[in-house]
Amino acid sequence: MENITNKPVPDAKIKIITSKNSPELAKKMKEASAYFMEINDQLYKDLANK
DSSP states (O other): OOOOTTSOOSOTTOOOOOTTTOHHHHHHHHHHHHHHHHHHHHHHHHHHTO
């Protein structure tokens, strides 16, 4: 079996997009996080009221 973890990246110009270097991605991640926190909060409230 070939170990692919030690192979060099063929194109060193590939840029990984993160929230640190993409304001649009950071905004989307914050919105998604807020949405899921709201959903989870409601789920916990519903469970507590059972």
